[in-house]
C-alpha cells in the first residue's frame with residue numbers, strides 16, 4: 001500500500017475508491033475526446049506545460065507589454081498545452097479546466113471576462129513571440145471532466161490586443177493607488193468563503209459607490225450584465 005494511502009492522505013477509503021472511479025472515467029473520456037478532436041483539426045501537441053518568463057531551461061521569453069503612461073508589465077506563466085497543425089503555422093493554445101463551466105460563460109460575449117480572464121490572450125502572445133512561424137493562434141478552455149461536460153470554450157483573440165492593454169492599464173493604475181476591493185462574485189466556489197465577512201455583499205455595495213472605484217467598475221461592462229453573484233450571505 002503506498003505510504004500516502006496508509007497515512008490517510010487521500011481521505012476515507014470508500015470516498016477515495018469512488019473518486020478514483022470518477023477520475024478513471026474522466027481520463028478515458030478525455031483521451032477519446034482528444035483523439036477525435038486532433039483528427040478533426042489535424043493538429044498535434046507541440047508543447048505541454050510550456051513555460052514562459054520562468055528561470056528554467058527552455059523557457060520562452062516573458063510577455064512584455066507597454067502601457068500608458070510609459071509603464072511596462074511583464075508576465076510569466078505555464079501553458080497547459082499548445083497544438084499545431086501539420087504546417088506549423090496554426091496553433092491552438094489550450095487551458096484545461098477541471099471545474100464547472102458556469103463561471104466562464106461570460107467568455108461567450110467578452111473574451112476578457114470583464115478583466116478577470118486575461119490568461120489565454122497572454123498565453124497566445126507568448127506563443128506568437130516564441131514561434132515566429134505562426135500565422136494564426138486560437139485559444140480555448142477545455143473542461144476536461146464530466147462536471148464540465150468535456151466542453152470547449154473558444155476565446156476570441158481577434159482585435160483583443162487594444163482592450164487587453166486598456167484593461168491592464170486600469171488594473172495597474174488601481175494597484176498603484178492601493179485599490180484592492182473585495183468584490184464578492186464566486187464566493188460559493190471560493191476557498192475563503194468561510195473566512196470572509198458575512199456582510200461582504202453589503203460592504204461591497206457601499207464601496208462600489210465610491211468614485212475612486214469608477215475605473216475598476218468600468219472594467220466589467222458587458223461582463224457584469226452576464227453574471228449574478230453567488231454569495232451565500
Ligand code: SF4
Pocket residue numbers: 182183184185186187190191192193194196200
Ligand atoms: S469569499 Fe467571496 S469575497 Fe471572499 S475572497 Fe472569496 S470571492 Fe472574494
